Amino acid sequence: MNFTINRDLLLQNLNSVSKALSNKVQMPVLTGIKFDVFKDNILITASNGEISIQSKIVNPGQLKVQDEGSFVAPGKYLIDLVRKTEAKDIDFITYEDNSIKILADKSNFTLKGLDKENYPIISFTESPQLITIDATNLKQLIRKTTFAASISEARMILTGVYFQAKDNKMQVVATDSFRLAKKVMEFTSPLQPVEVVIPSKSLEELNKIIDENEEIVEIHFTKTKVLFKYKDLKYQTRLIDGTFPRVDAIIPTQFLTSVKFNKNDLISSIERVSIFTNIDSNIVKFALRADKTVEIASTSNEIGDAKEELNVIDCSSPMQFQIAFSSKYFLEALRSFNSSEVTINFTGEIKPFIITGEYDHNLIQLILPVRAF
């Protein structure tokens, strides 16, 4: 096996697949990156058992294959080496004993390869049941929902994000049972019906790899896996087994009062007032007065207390109303909006409330209040 490749082209592809590299030693071969070298292209693959990523390098000008073959190189060291070389091109030559010679300018490296016979066969499964979406919209779906998934494995199903395709809508929901994020995307034609739960960590890694652009992403659904095809990249993750809770019933549609704020002013105020809250609970209190003014406040027995008056842009029904909630959940929800103005829609002092934004079509952030009065 023997080929020459442009250093930047290789590094870019190594960085993409590295997101799936395992640093666990249970299966040492998964700390490696598999190279399958063909006459006019190279497939590079990494997998940690949960996520598998494969990139196809096809570039006649920047890749010259003298000899076909395959090998598994230790991922971390290979990437470090390629990153640190200043050479324009890098030569790879493999030997019978799995060793890999890497030549870059005046550098001469010999890497001990991993046994390619131990590398698992990974099938990237395409499916007739597929949905296409552009990269920017997929990134939006991920960013506006995944943060609300549970980090506790007590209820495994809640560590995932629910994707449901029905008619011409895709609905994406994440919840840790204290807050909920829901985004619906509309398509011009009916979709294949789908209902799956994707691990939130897999979606976060996917979001790092795909760029903000109009490239098409194909999402292939099978019973246990989902495969995202993006440019020359295949990104596959296992699904979470189980039934995602029905959430539509808990999202209120009728409100006691709705208060509209400048989003950035609201974020700054909450950030300041929550300086004094405890790491564990970070509860802030929100009080609307009959004269439409709003005060937010927090108290910590150890540190002191903070209160702040807030400017309200609009209030649908002025009234005396107070509610308390986690500033962390509230801030994460607020930051998911693109709109410069957001509306907080209340249903009662100890009932869930929702946040909406004028320019964030079909995005709902729901937060459960706490009893603090």
Next chain:
Amino acid sequence: MNFTINRDLLLQNLNSVSKALSNKVQMPVLTGIKFDVFKDNILITASNGEISIQSKIVNPGQLKVQDEGSFVAPGKYLIDLVRKTEAKDIDFITYEDNSIKILADKSNFTLKGLDKENYPIISFTESPQLITIDATNLKQLIRKTTFAASISEARMILTGVYFQAKDNKMQVVATDSFRLAKKVMEFTSPLQPVEVVIPSKSLEELNKIIDENEEIVEIHFTKTKVLFKYKDLKYQTRLIDGTFPRVDAIIPTQFLTSVKFNKNDLISSIERVSIFTNIDSNIVKFALRADKTVEIASTSNEIGDAKEELNVIDCSSPMQFQIAFSSKYFLEALRSFNSSEVTINFTGEIKPFIITGEYDHNLIQLILPVRAF
């Protein structure tokens, strides 16, 4: 106690003294910042028992004191609060129960103050035995030496940096017994004789506070402490007790051969070759050949091996010569030079060698090799 102060001015001074804030709970009052408010200035002080910093705020246009007094505010929360407010000015009012009211625009904070009676009396001791140096030169002295001090407390004296003033020279030395950094600074007139060992961590924090400029720093030496006076700031640290080893005898002055390199090329090569070395030892091998070419190499049983040819600018005595050393120590030493070319002066294959740079007058970096052949 009641005063109004410009937010940016306060934040800048809080940031300076915060370097001495303690996060240990042995003496809770030291997690606080002491304010001593006078008619036309404020002293703010922080101390962790080892380092004490005091800043004097004098600025008629940006500070208005209505009522004199003193208080101790919890440092971390106060700084967080001042950093997050967007107000131009901040009002402080204190009450009998140690509480501190802080008003900034529409924010209204009440901080529980710490008991000022518990705050230790810190004397910043000036001395007739003082040396003046400009900030840029002091920073150079610190940056080029402290990294070589020991991080192990097995020999406490080596965790410090040796400052010796004699005639018109100040000599600064740090060593962890595996490598040594020495910088001598010449003064136009004779200095008061001084010989002290300053904790390296104290110098690193000092380096963060003083800017690269021509402001004068006064260094006041007493038997157990050293005080740096810089602009309106007093920075005091305890000294390390004991006798610093005599190092001049181990610095070689006669060499077998001297090899000159482009510094950045040498750094890049060592960085690449040391990818394959172990975290613990990171040993690279250096081989000079009779034809003046140089090869550096490393071997790891687990990962593989690396070798690289290096361009030599000059070599005083071409010969067959090999030596092995820690790449970490070597890189840290190389990075302390301003010169674009550095010379490695060898005395023998298992003897210490020194690095010098044409434009780094009076700077010597010494490294002890290891036996690896």
